[in-house]
Amino acid sequence: MQVSKEEILHIANLAMLDLNENEIEKYRENLNDILDFSETIKNAHTEDLDVTIGANEAKNIFRKDEVKKFEDTESLLQNAPSQAQNMFKIPKVIQ
Amino acid sequence: MNKITDLTVHELIEKLANKELTITEITQAYIDRINEKEKDVKAFITPLTDEALEKAKEIQAKVEAGELNGAFAGIPIGIKDNLCTKGVKTTCASKMLENFVSPYSATIVENIEKENIINLGKLNMDEFAMGSSTENSYFAKTRNPWNLNKVPGGSSGGSAAAVAANLVPWALGSDTGGSIRQPASLCGVVGLKPTYGLVSRFGLVAFASSLDQIGPITKDVKDAAMLLNLIAGHDEKDTTSVDVEKKDYVQALKNDVKGLKIAVPKEFFGEGINEEVKASLEKAIEKYKELGAEVEEVSLDIAKYALATYYIIACAEASSNLGRFDGIRYGYRAPEAKDLKEIFKKSRSEGFGPEVKRRIILGTYVLSSGYYDAYYKKAQQARTLVMKEFNKVFENYDVILTPTSPVTAFDIGSKSENPLEMYLADICTVSVNIAGLPGISIPCGVDSEGLPIGMQLIGNKFQEETILNAAYTYEQATNFRNTYKPEFKGGAN
Numbered sequence: 001m002q003v004s005k006e007e008i009l010h011i012a013n014l015a016m017l018d019l020n021e022n023e024i025e026k027y028r029e030n031l032n033d034i035l036d037f038s039e040t041i042k043n044a045h046t047e048d049l050d051v052t053i054g055a056n057e058a059k060n061i062f063r064k065d066e067v068k069k070f071e072d073t074e075s076l077l078q079n080a081p082s083q084a085q086n087m088f089k090i091p092k093v094i095q
Numbered sequence: 096m097n098k099i100t101d102l103t104v105h106e107l108i109e110k111l112a113n114k115e116l117t118i119t120e121i122t123q124a125y126i127d128r129i130n131e132k133e134k135d136v137k138a139f140i141t142p143l144t145d146e147a148l149e150k151a152k153e154i155q156a157k158v159e160a161g162e163l164n165g166a167f168a169g170i171p172i173g174i175k176d177n178l179c180t181k182g183v184k185t186t187c188a189s190k191m192l193e194n195f196v197s198p199y200s201a202t203i204v205e206n207i208e209k210e211n212i213i214n215l216g217k218l219n220m221d222e223f224a225m226g227s228s229t230e231n232s233y234f235a236k237t238r239n240p241w242n243l244n245k246v247p248g249g250s251s252g253g254s255a256a257a258v259a260a261n262l263v264p265w266a267l268g269s270d271t272g273g274s275i276r277q278p279a280s281l282c283g284v285v286g287l288k289p290t291y292g293l294v295s296r297f298g299l300v301a302f303a304s305s306l307d308q309i310g311p312i313t314k315d316v317k318d319a320a321m322l323l324n325l326i327a328g329h330d331e332k333d334t335t336s337v338d339v340e341k342k343d344y345v346q347a348l349k350n351d352v353k354g355l356k357i358a359v360p361k362e363f364f365g366e367g368i369n370e371e372v373k374a375s376l377e378k379a380i381e382k383y384k385e386l387g388a389e390v391e392e393v394s395l396d397i398a399k400y401a402l403a404t405y406y407i408i409a410c411a412e413a414s415s416n417l418g419r420f421d422g423i424r425y426g427y428r429a430p431e432a433k434d435l436k437e438i439f440k441k442s443r444s445e446g447f448g449p450e451v452k453r454r455i456i457l458g459t460y461v462l463s464s465g466y467y468d469a470y471y472k473k474a475q476q477a478r479t480l481v482m483k484e485f486n487k488v489f490e491n492y493d494v495i496l497t498p499t500s501p502v503t504a505f506d507i508g509s510k511s512e513n514p515l516e517m518y519l520a521d522i523c524t525v526s527v528n529i530a531g532l533p534g535i536s537i538p539c540g541v542d543s544e545g546l547p548i549g550m551q552l553i554g555n556k557f558q559e560e561t562i563l564n565a566a567y568t569y570e571q572a573t574n575f576r577n578t579y580k581p582e583f584k585g586g587a588n
Contacts, residue, residue: 008456015414015459016421016436017452018202018444027456033515038403038470044477051475052482054305054335055531056289061334075181075198081428088424091434 026054099124100261104318107264108166118158118169122151125171125215129262135243135586137235138257140176141184142216147171150213166402167325168211173263175254176217177224178309179298180204184212187300187303188232189222191427191446201298201325203267203309203334210325215263219253222448223417224274224302226250227520230511231450237279238507239282241546243586245504248278248520252310255282256414259581263506265313265322269299271526272405273305273499276536279312280499280549283538285566285580286312287319290557292337294323295330303412304335306405306528316537316567320344323559339557347560348567353387358492360395363523375540375548376498379569383496386572388565393488396496397481397526404481404523406518407461407474413451414458420446453514482530489555496524499536499549502585523551533559537566538575547579 008028013058032077070076073086082089102110110116126144133139151171157163174180177187179197181204184536186192198210208214221231229237229252237252239245240260247256252294254279259268268289269273281288287310294309301307313323322343355539359380364373384390421528422428422442429441447455456476489496501522527534532553539550550569554562 001286003145003460005096007460011456011463015455016418016439017453017455018440018446019313021386023449023452027453030514031457031460034406035460035516037515037518038407041400041403041407041470041473041477044404044473044480046473046476046480049476051472052478053475055528056335056337063331067257069522070198070200076424079198079425080196081422081426090423090438091432093435 003028003035100128100264101265101570104170104264104321105353107170110402113259114187115399119148119151121169122171122213125263129215132260132262132583135238135583136240136260136262137237137442138218138260138262138452139216139252140186140188140219140234140253143183143214144199144216147213147215154211154213157570163211165210166398166580169213170487171213171215171264172207173215173218173252173254173257173266173559174204174221175266175268177220177269177300178204178267179300180214180280181218185217185300186234187223188220188234189402189446189448189451190233193233193427195425196325197298199286202295202330204298206325218251218266219256221250221252222451223300223413224250224269224271225413225582227273227277227517228510229253229278230446230507231448233448236507238586239504240581240583241283241504242544242584244506245546246281246507248281248500248504250274251312252278255279255284255286258282258284258312258314265311265318267309267326269309270528271302272409272528273521275310275312276499276524276534276549276551277520279503279536280538283547283575284312284314285316285319285535285537286310287323287326287535287563288527289323289559290533292335293339293533293557293559294326295328295333295336297330297332301416302414303409305412306409315564316324316570317345317348319535320348320563325500342560344560344563347564349564350568350571352383352565352568355494357383357388357390357486357565358393358495359390360488360495361392361496362394362396362398363497365520367519368498369467369503372498372501372503372548376550379539379550380496382569382572386568389461391492395484395488395494397484398522401481401529401568402522404474404477404519406457407470408529410454410458410476411462411471412458414455414462417451417455422446437523450514453508478529481526485530485532487561493561495553497551499523499551503542503544503546503548527553532556535562535566538569539569539573541579545582573574
C-alpha cells in the first residue's frame with residue numbers, strides 16, 4: 001500500500017486541515033505503515049457476516065420531540081472566539 | 096495510623112463515620128500532598144485546591160448542623176479533563192479547548208455532585224484521549240509515580256498517576272481502547288471499564304462514540320465497586336445508555352471464587368508479551384486455582400486483527416466527531432483567518448496536535464470513496480466476528496483472564512516517534528471495547544525494575560459483579576497495596 005502525496009493533500013482537504021511539507025511527508029509515511037499493518041484485518045474470516053455499528057443491539061430509541069430551552073445563553077456565548085449582540089461573529093460570507 | 100492520603104475511600108468513609116477524621120482534615124491532607132508531589136508527577140491540568148477547601152468547610156458545617164448526611168459527603172475526587180464540569184475548564188488536554196468552560200456538567204459529574212463529593216481538579220490525559228502514554232497532552236507530560244522517567248500510560252494517565260501518588264483518593268477516567276485499564280496497569284492501581292451502555296456518556300467529549308465508556312480508577316476493588324454504584328444507570332440524554340436494573344456492586348464482593356470458570360486465551364500470552372509480565376500472570380493463575388477457581392486454557396484467536404479493526408473504527412468515528420471543531424461557536428480560532436474556510440482550516444490545523452491530526456487523516460482516509468469497503472466496512476464485519484468469538488468463550492466460562500498491557504511502564508519519549516509501536520500498547524485491551532464488554536485491571540506483581548504488572552479480567556455484558564468479585568477475591572488473597580508502593584524514583588530531567 002503506497003499513499004501518494006496527492007492523496008494526502010486530498011484527504012487533508014476533506015478533513016479541513018492545512019499541512020506543511022514536513023507534515024505531508026510524515027503523515028504519508030505513518031499512513032503507509034498503519035495501512036500496511038491494517039492488512040492483518042484480511043485474516044478475519046468475515047464472509048457473510050453483517051456489519052456491527054454499535055456495541056449494543058441496534059434498535060430505535062423514541063421520545064417525544066419536545067423543545068427544551070437552554071436558558072443560559074451567556075455561558076454558551078462565553079466560549080465563542082468572537083461574538084457581538086448575543087450572536088457568534090464570523091467574517092463576511094457574501095462579498 | 097496510616098497517613099490520611101494512604102487510605103482508600105471506604106476507609107475514609109469509616110473514619111468519617113467514627114469521627115476519627117473530619118471532612119476538612121481529609122481535603123487539607125490531599126492539598127498538602129498535591130503541594131508536595133504534583134511538581135514531580137504533573138497529574139493535573141486544572142487543580143482546584145482552594146475551591147475544594149472552601150467546599151469542604153461548607154459541607155463540614157452542614158454535616159455538623161445536621162443539614163446534610165450521606166456516606167460520600169466531603170470525599171474528594173479527581174476528574175479526567177474530557178468530562179464536562181460546569182463553570183470549570185474542560186480542555187481535553189488540547190490547545191483547541193484551552194479556554195473552554197462547559198455550560199453544563201456531564202450526567203455522572205452531576206451524580207457525584209449530588210453526593211457532595213468534592214472535585215479536587217481536572218486531570219491530565221492524551222489530547223482528546225488519543226494515546227497510550229499521556230505524552231500527547233498539550234500542557235504537560237505526566238510522570239509515573241513508580242519511576243518518574245516512565246510514562247503513566249494513557250490516555251487517562253493523569254487519573255491513574257494521581258491515584259497511585261495519593262494526590263486524589265479516587266478518580267474518573269474514560270476508556271475507548273484501554274484508556275482506563277492500561278494506565279491503571281502501568282501505575283499499579285485498579286481501573287474498570289464498564290459494559291458499553293452501563294454509564295451515561297452525556298458530557299463526555301466524544302472520541303469514538305461506539306467504543307467510549309466512563310469508569311473508575313481507584314486504589315482497590317471495593318472503591319471501584321462503590322464508584323460504579325454512583326455512576327451506573329440509564330440517562331435519557333444518552334440514547335446508548337441501557338435501561339437495566341440497578342445493582343449494588345459492593346454487595347457482589349463475596350471474597351469467594353470457588354467454582355468460578357476462568358478462561359485463559361493462549362493467543363494473549365504469545366509474541367510481544369514481555370516474559371516478566373507472562374510469569375507474573377502465570378503466578379496469578381496459580382493463585383486462582385488455589386482459591387478454588389476452575390482455570391482452563393482456551394483459544395480466542397482475535398488478537399491478530401482486533402487491533403487493526405479498532406484503529407480503523409476508532410479513527411473513522413473520531414474524524415467525524417472532531418468535525419465539530421470549526422473555530423466558530425467554541426474552541427480555538429486562528430487569529431489571522433480572513434474568510435470562513437480559512438477559519439475552519441487554520442483553526443483546526445493550529446488547534447489540534449500531531450496525533451489528533453494523524454487519526455483524523457487515517458479516519459478520513461478509511462471513510463473516503465474507494466476505500467470505505469476495504470477498510471471501514473471490513474472492520475465493521477470484523478467487529479461482528481470479535482463479538483461472536485467472545486460469545487463462544489462465554490458460553491462455557493464466567494471470566495477471561497489476560498495481561499492488561501504487553502509491557503510495563505516504558506521510558507518517556509521511547510515510543511512517541513513511532514505511532515504504530517505506540518498503538519501496539521493497546522493489543523490486549525481494544526477487543527474488549529470492540530465487543531462492548533466490561534473489563535477490569537488489577538495489579539498482580541512487579542517486574543525486576545519494580546514497575547507494576549496488571550492483570551485484566553473480562554466479563555460478559557453487564558456482568559460487572561462477576562469480574563469485580565473475581566478481582567476482589569484475588570486482591571484479598573494477595574494484598575499488592577501493602578507489599579509494593581510507588582517510590583518516585585528518578586526524575587529531575
